[in-house]
Amino acid sequence: MFKHSAFNLRRFDEMYEDCVACGQYYEPEVGFYWGAMYISYGFSTIIVFFTGVALYYLANDPQVRVYVTVVATIVLALTPLLFRYARVVMLYFFGGIRYDPTLVPRLPS
Numbered sequence: 001m002f003k004h005s006a007f008n009l010r011r012f013d014e015m016y017e018d019c020v021a022c023g024q025y026y027e028p029e030v031g032f033y034w035g036a037m038y039i040s041y042g043f044s045t046i047i048v049f050f051t052g053v054a055l056y057y058l059a060n061d062p063q064v065r066v067y068v069t070v071v072a073t074i075v076l077a078l079t080p081l082l083f084r085y086a087r088v089v090m091l092y093f094f095g096g097i098r099y100d101p102t103l104v105p106r107l108p109s
């Protein structure tokens, strides 16, 4: 789906217009991926929750600034992955697209 590696911090968000293997168009409607923000928000909330619980028990309930710093660092570091998985989940559940194993893949050159 994406043109560059998730570690390419300048261009991790660039997508192909259609699938390089089967030609499936990736934007079913205009502004389709706005909904992915809510999915990304959900992922972030889960990370904040589990990081908070881990800090509470493993770091013996540190000061608030420790919670804020650790959570912000982890979420920022995972931003490319959160962005991408939110879009993939959005496309899978709301894009009306299903995998069709009968399609012969057209390998990218």
Ligand SMILES: [Zn+2]
Pocket (backbone or CB within 6 Å): 019, 020, 021, 022, 023, 024
């Ligand atoms: Zn495809």
